[in-house]
Amino acid sequence: MAELLLAPWADDHRARITETLFDWLRIPSISADPLHAGDVRSSAERGAALLREAGLEHVGILETGDGEGLPAVYGDWLHAGDGAPTVLVYGHHDVQPVDPLELWTSPPFEPVIVDGECRARGAIDDKGQVLYEIEAARGLLATTGALPVNLKFLIEGEEEVGSPNFERLLTEQAGLLAADVVVVSDTGMLAPDVPSATVSMRGLVGFDVSLRTASIDLHSGMWGGTVPNAARLVAELAAALHDEHHRVTVPGFYDRVETLSGAEQASIDAQPFDETDFRAQAGGVAYLEGEEGYSALERVGVRPTAEIVGIHGGYGGPGLKTIVPATAGFKVALRLVPDQRPAEIEAAFRAWIAERVPAGVEVVVTGEGGVAPAVTPIDHPAMQALADAIAAVWGDAPLWTREGGSGPEEALGRLIDAPVLFLGVGLPDDRIHAPNERMVMDQFWRGLLAAGELLDRLGRLDVGASAGAR
């Protein structure tokens, strides 16, 4: 790797960068929990400090949602000249909740390196990936005194709760955030020796559905068999979300789902897939299941899905409590693909619920964020720069994949009006959103080098040529 721009600098700064990573990971910036709002702010301030130390300018906190939202971080370096492209790097500093805590082998906010992997909540999703972007900019500034592009950073604080204020932020700060290319570092690749890059992320609309059938839980002996049972109603709703072919039953759900081009279908069919490995990476599941007529890779990448992410009602303690529960609820995450539209899907889901809940049962459906699916055209010139940067570090050109996860990338591409490149070093068994989340440190260092290579190659991009393709 001696020929790579940042290799010597990264070697010299290994200990400092690792310590910097640990310090950031120690902040429990859980955006889903209002009790951690102060930690999300501390995390934003830490991110701002890192940008300043790297040599970025105009660094500051961007408040969101009229101050009701959680803070994002901004910083830029704009001295590459008018002829150079402007690149906006996007990532997020908030993290997922950590329960069930008892399954962590080390505390989630006390990062450790074990077997070459950094274990902590946020290690790969997404502080680790944001940090190699920051350090790449720092390395280039430190070693060359300049950057090959005009660079902007936007580090969000609400990604893990569905980015409720992100579109508004992009709209309100349109001038500040204007760019020719967006680089997102929040995704993964197929394997350390099978480099790949995402060209698409699914959209997401989430819901919390809460039912109340009575003012109090009732004695199951006195009332059971004759009054509505909230836990049973919720079970019926959650079970009815899929039919016997594992297709989502919400009317119109599949209406706008795009048919893949022959070339992209061929690319998906060419991806290596070992079901045994796949099941092992998936926490040792005994079998795979899902929408009939599609492969597992299709189902996680190019097909929309609905997952029950939680269901709760009635007594959950030791032994038995003989009640008819009065309240129960479930949470569902719907992943969307092109050209499904969050607002349409939300309306269809709400109508589906309303039709199924008996009159007189109180039902509250709370939307938990809406993100449209995102796709980057693989023939865009900036995609060649990304392919070259990855090939320079990993030795092979990347396969183009579609990621099953969701982020605010669609809004970025649409509102910044620029192609979105996904440079991501995650691996399938990184335990994202689960106990013992990790980042493989080899992948981190490669990510840092690749981020430097990518900025270098984007600096040679003819912005005028790409403008029409935005």
Added chain:
Amino acid sequence: MAELLLAPWADDHRARITETLFDWLRIPSISADPLHAGDVRSSAERGAALLREAGLEHVGILETGDGEGLPAVYGDWLHAGDGAPTVLVYGHHDVQPVDPLELWTSPPFEPVIVDGECRARGAIDDKGQVLYEIEAARGLLATTGALPVNLKFLIEGEEEVGSPNFERLLTEQAGLLAADVVVVSDTGMLAPDVPSATVSMRGLVGFDVSLRTASIDLHSGMWGGTVPNAARLVAELAAALHDEHHRVTVPGFYDRVETLSGAEQASIDAQPFDETDFRAQAGGVAYLEGEEGYSALERVGVRPTAEIVGIHGGYGGPGLKTIVPATAGFKVALRLVPDQRPAEIEAAFRAWIAERVPAGVEVVVTGEGGVAPAVTPIDHPAMQALADAIAAVWGDAPLWTREGGSGPEEALGRLIDAPVLFLGVGLPDDRIHAPNERMVMDQFWRGLLAAGELLDRLGRLDVGASAGAR
């Protein structure tokens, strides 16, 4: 009421008895929670002290389950002579859990009297009902120096967890507990001005069903749509327990269900039923539902039922966590009627679960107690004594009802080999097992008087005549 045996004595002791009740209710004897095992023991010791103060003899704690179970209390007075019948009074001193705590208007273990009702966990189920039996014995001994029957008390400490060690206790202590008649005070009546007494209680078998589909929760974007989802599986199981006619789908569930005699069917049909009142008492439910072809009173009294008492899996905190849950479970209470058998129903339920859970999914089905249904023949001579005692206090002869709840009464009747009389003063809106459990104090004082009247009438019973009818 001046003609009733205990009326003057009860008037004199009102303040002391109320304070005694409060003291007992202050002990949080929650049998379902191992953290409260010490409180259940304290409650047993308090019960023993009350028996001693009342004048009972041979008072002591009965350990259960080789010392692994929770303690029962025993005491007797055996000086009525060989010609007098021996009466075993049964009740329980353990209580239900108290969650959701935030719905209590006053703390569950700080009893208060509001609007003539005593509010506390255990007020009606069952410490209050045990106490009026103890106080009736105390009153008779205090005022007459003797009791009309040989009297034994058995106060259980595991009733609310399905009496797992009760049959063994009855078998091991068969000599100690031998009796001609059993009196149970743990049930209710239709209304304060519609006296009634139960002739039957449903049986109960409960289960906790826990599933695991993977070693960890998985990211719903990366794995959703292709791996099994424990929360969805649990929802499907819970929803499949009833068909579209609200009938339980476990094969053979209804096979042994008895057809009522014409006389008893007529008695049920004659019971007053106002659906609006019934729904209001049931915490304000908007509608009634249940097994097709049966009235609400039939469904809670003479038909078996299955209730989901809890369902839990995945994320239940604020906002959304985008996971595929690896674990989930539900708890179910099956109420049984004559002549269903707990062991057969348990086997059928386990087979039903096993057939529906896909291979490779870990499933643990934990049985939570088994109680057979109990029926007392209404033509037994002791039933006339009960009817007369109730008529003396309430002014009207009782209607005979079937209670939807469950208790260890079947084992009592079978192993003690004696008819089981149900003297119970509970009311439909006593919020049993729910927040703000209450006992209407007027009913308590009437229960005390009726308990005295009943012992007096049982004392005149020809034990020899009833022996054949046991």
